[in-house]
Amino acid sequence: MSGAVYLEKLSEFSALLRQEGLPVGVQETADACEILSQLDLADRETVRWALQAVYAKSREEQSAFQRAFDGFFVSAERRDAIRRQRQAEAMELARRRAQAERELQVRGRPIELREDLREVYIAMGEDKREQLRQMLERTRGTMERSPDRLYGNFIRSVFMRFLLEQQMTMEDAAVGAEASDPDLALLYRDISRFQDADIPRAAALIAAISRQLDAELTRQRKAGGHGGQLDFKRTIRRGLETGGSFYRLSYRRKRQKKRRLVLLCDVSGSMLQFSEFALRFIKSMSDFSESSQIFLFSEEVRLVDPFALQNMDAFRDYVRSSGLYGRGTDLGSALEVLCRRRPAPLGPSATLLILSDTKTIDVPRAARALAEARRQAGKVLWLNPIPQRKWPYVRSIQTTSALSQMLPCGTLDELVRACRKLLR
Amino acid sequence: MDLSSLQAKLDEARYIHDSALATTLLVALKLGRPLLIEGAAGVGKTEVAKVMAQALDRELVRLQCYEGLDESKALxxxxxxxxxxxxxxxxxxxxxxxxxxxxxxxxxxxxRPLLRSIRSEEPVVLLIDEIDKADEEFEAFLLELLSEMQITIPEVGSLRARSIPFVVLTSNRTRPLSEALRRRCAYLYIPYPDVEKEVSIIRAKLPNVNEHLAVQVAQAIHNLRENDAILKKPSIAETLDWVSALEALGISDLTEEAARRTIGFVLKSSEDQEAAGSLLTGPQDCGCGQDHAHCGACAESSGREDGGSR
Known part of the structure; x- marks a missing residue:
């Protein structure tokens, strides 16, 4: 293969890697091209390792690279399997077309149907087709009088519903969003997989969303109405403006009681990046809590001055200098410290918000301490970055979720939902 | 040098390797790029530089990084x-x-080592060991050397390398390295070896060791590394020390008693020794003290999907 062909293919591969979030530049592509031209790398696995050395510059990037490589450089076996699968699909499609031709007939004449709707019919499951056939049987008499119009309308309405259902059940909406709106894609991407280049965009997105949440909260309060007692003093004073008639009544405003928030935030290992974003998010909702205390923990726990967490750099610096960074997790010990602390941070008016993936040493001790914290605090909420589908497999989550309300928040979107729940 | 000859050289130096490691070394060598190696302490990162010096028949120049390291000590x-x-x-x-x-x-x-490595008439292997322990300022200072292969001395001017050294940087990931540094390097991550590879390492380094004992020790070490309760995971060097100690005591079967007597060669803190308990020769445990049928950590190690930190 010539150098130009290598370069073309590798440029496409580099673009794919960029979509995966790897910061790939021209230099990397040139290096990859050079190494493939210099070395006779006939073996697919050797090409894999060679390109990985050039493109992936951290362990996290290596796993993204592996995914992209397997998708781009298809192995011979996989290529054969794809070819066989495509052949089988083509044969199946031909069979279904022929079957659809036979089925979409009334009195031996084919029904007039748009080509796209005909394609939808072909793609429909057997149960839906059976529904259509049953309907056909039930409405045979009517159709005898105006078959094309009635049957056509009916079939179109079924198709439209089918199409809508298809769109609503798209599981991975972020895949489509990636190309159209990068910010939207960021909303659905795992926070722990954010690259350095994503962080400013994510920070701006957080600021925008928290402003929106603040506005929602204000609207909720305003829409809540007065709900309080009549304010005689103000009503009389305003009445003087209209010649003594109490034209407009004034009410005492119901005092909004804000919650006191106690944040217990895991900053060990892979939790650090998530904690940065979650803390930034919660802190940026200025209207949320009248006072908050933030505790960071790994193997030890520290009360943090919120001013030290004003931005991400300050947060990272603080975590590094505090000696918490790069250590294990001991949730039980952290909760015990919190419960014993005087003056008590927890209390009936406090909401304890735990940011952690529940992975801790000594789970039974953590569970006991959590039960005590729940007794002391008015409300305990847990934000967990592990995807919810994995929860059944993690023993520590099963234990802790029984003792507190646990919300998934591995992505910014989930974090927003969790914060909405917190506001209620 | 091609891949097979590099692999032969690594074999000669009795360095147990896989194709990923050999290919990455070759790529770094061919592109003239520094090689950044990350991995836990004791997986053989520094050894790569030593073996490469031997394989390429070059002098090894080593710069050990530490907090406060500056130009006067390094350059x-x-x-x-x-x-x-x-x-x-x-x-x-x-x-x-x-x-x-x-x-x-x-x-x-x-x-100092950096200047010596680029002023040498013959190309050398430059090992910048534990770069994560040096300050970020020093990391930034290295950028010129790594990308341009030149350094600037204010009184003299810029000095270009007479020969291009093969640069190996190692990091234990105690702090994240800058993107700028990463982008200038080829990257290799070395995980702890699996049981089979560890047995091969024992065989290569200690050829006369009892095969049964080697497998038992490798399995025990694997169990310890998988156990979250053990804070300081045993390194490969400690595995070899342990096997040597057992051989010296004439022990050919790793019983619980034998393990307890010699555990000091593997676990170097009383907390870890207490946590190890009966795990050395027993089945694998995650250290959670729970029924392991539904334990998340155990599920993870047995191949089930899981996420999050320790």
Missing amino acids: YEWNYQKQLLSIQIQMNRQDPDALTKSLFSGEYLLE
Whole structure:
């Protein structure tokens, strides 16, 4: 293969890697091209390792690279399997077309149907087709009088519903969003997989969303109405403006009681990046809590001055200098410290918000301490970055979720939902 | 050098490797890029540089990083004593400018590892060990050397490398390295070896060891590394020490009693030794003290999907 062909293919591969979030530049592509031209790398696995050395510059990037490589450089076996699968699909499609031709007939004449709707019919499951056939049987008499119009309308309405259902059940909406709106894609991407280049965009997105949440909260309060007692003093004073008639009544405003928030935030290992974003998010909702205390923990726990967490750099610096960074997790010990602390941070008016993936040493001790914290605090909420589908497999989550309300928040979107729940 | 000859050299040096490691080394060598190796302590990162020096028949120049490491320790220093002596001797010289100029010549320059590696006539292997322990300022200072293969000395100017060294940087990931540094390097991550690879390492380094004992020790070490309760995971060097100790005591079967007697060669803190308990020769445990049928950590190690940190 010539150098130009290598370069073309590798440029496409580099673009794919960029979509995966790897910061790939021209230099990397040139290096990859050079190494493939210099070395006779006939073996697919050797090409894999060679390109990985050039493109992936951290362990996290290596796993993204592996995914992209397997998708781009298809192995011979996989290529054969794809070819066989495509052949089988083509044969199946031909069979279904022929079957659809036979089925979409009334009195031996084919029904007039748009080509796209005909394609939808072909793609429909057997149960839906059976529904259509049953309907056909039930409405045979009517159709005898105006078959094309009635049957056509009916079939179109079924198709439209089918199409809508298809769109609503798209599981991975972020895949489509990636190309159209990068910010939207960021909303659905795992926070722990954010690259350095994503962080400013994510920070701006957080600021925008928290402003929106603040506005929602204000609207909720305003829409809540007065709900309080009549304010005689103000009503009389305003009445003087209209010649003594109490034209407009004034009410005492119901005092909004804000919650006191106690944040217990895991900053060990892979939790650090998530904690940065979650803390930034919660802190940026200025209207949320009248006072908050933030505790960071790994193997030890520290009360943090919120001013030290004003931005991400300050947060990272603080975590590094505090000696918490790069250590294990001991949730039980952290909760015990919190419960014993005087003056008590927890209390009936406090909401304890735990940011952690529940992975801790000594789970039974953590569970006991959590039960005590729940007794002391008015409300305990847990934000967990592990995807919810994995929860059944993690023993520590099963234990802790029984003792507190646990919300998934591995992505910014989930974090927003969790914060909405917190506001209620 | 091609891949097979590099692999042969690694075999000669009795360095157990896989194709990923050999290919990455070859890529770094061919592109003339520094190689950044990350991994836990004791997985053989430094050994890669030593083996490469042996394989390429080059001198190994080592720079051990630590907090507070600066240019004077890593790059160069002026020999002040010699300069002072020279000033004293040449005090009555007529041309003061020439004297000043001569004081900042190569004669008075004390070469530290970085300068030595690029001023060497023959290419060397430069090992910058534990870069994560150095300050971020030093990391930034390295960028010029790694990308341009030149360094700047204010009194002299820029010095280009006479020969291109093969640079190996190692990091234990105690702090994240800058993107700028990463982008200039080829990257290799070395995980702890699996049981099979560890047995191969024991066989290669200690050829006379009992095969049964080697497998038992490798399995026990694997169990310890998988256990979250053990804070300081045993390194490969500690595995070899343990096997040697057992051999020296004439033990050919790793019973619980034998393990308890010699555990000090593997676990170097009383907390870890207590946590190890009966795990050394028993089945694998995650250290959660729970029924393992539904334990998340156990599920993870047995191949089930899981996420999050320790």
